[in-house]
Amino acid sequence: MSGSAGTAAHTSAYEELQEFLLRPEDDAYPVHEVRECVCKACGGRAFSVTVMAEEEGSVRRTCLACGVHGFIADSEDFWDDEGEVEVCGCTCGHEEFTAAVGFSLYEDDETDDVRWIYVALRCQACAEIGVYDDWKVGYGPSGMLLDQV
Numbered sequence: 001m002s003g004s005a006g007t008a009a010h011t012s013a014y015e016e017l018q019e020f021l022l023r024p025e026d027d028a029y030p031v032h033e034v035r036e037c038v039c040k041a042c043g044g045r046a047f048s049v050t051v052m053a054e055e056e057g058s059v060r061r062t063c064l065a066c067g068v069h070g071f072i073a074d075s076e077d078f079w080d081d082e083g084e085v086e087v088c089g090c091t092c093g094h095e096e097f098t099a100a101v102g103f104s105l106y107e108d109d110e111t112d113d114v115r116w117i118y119v120a121l122r123c124q125a126c127a128e129i130g131v132y133d134d135w136k137v138g139y140g141p142s143g144m145l146l147d148q149v
């Protein structure tokens with residue numbers, strides 16, 4: 001083993017997503033909590049992801065291992081089975097991702113209500129990370145959305 005430089009610390013796909021989401025951005029609310037998407041049926045952590053074409057805040061993930069769908073946060077409320085959907089694709093063309101959700105919370109009150117949601121996907125082929133959808137929540141109580149990823 002020659003020990004390739006700079007890769008001593010193994011960073012998982014989720015840790016990369018977490019780092020990405022927690023990085024401050026000038027034009028976005030700060031993210032306080034990050035949760036990884038894990039299939040509730042089989043524990044799978046790889047997904048294809050579909051969004052409604054004309055509706056923000058409607059993201060459905062499909063487990064690549066077992067095919068079970070799950071909705072991110074309150075997406076199910078805005079999902080329309082008849083509507084036009086888009087499958088998320090990386091710039092490299094692949095459509096298989098590790099997924100994580102960043103939650104920006106209201107900082108100035110006692111609740112854990114959610115202000116904004118960011119859905120970040122990391123391509124399993126090329127490791128590129130991007131935010132594929134984000135939306136305002138702005139109602140309470142909404143802290144339970146942190147468990148709906």
Ligand SMILES: [Zn+2]
Pocket residue numbers: 039040041042043044063064065066067068
């Ligand atoms: Zn599954």
Ligand SMILES: [Zn+2]
Pocket residue numbers: 090091092093094123124125126127128
């Ligand atoms: Zn890619």
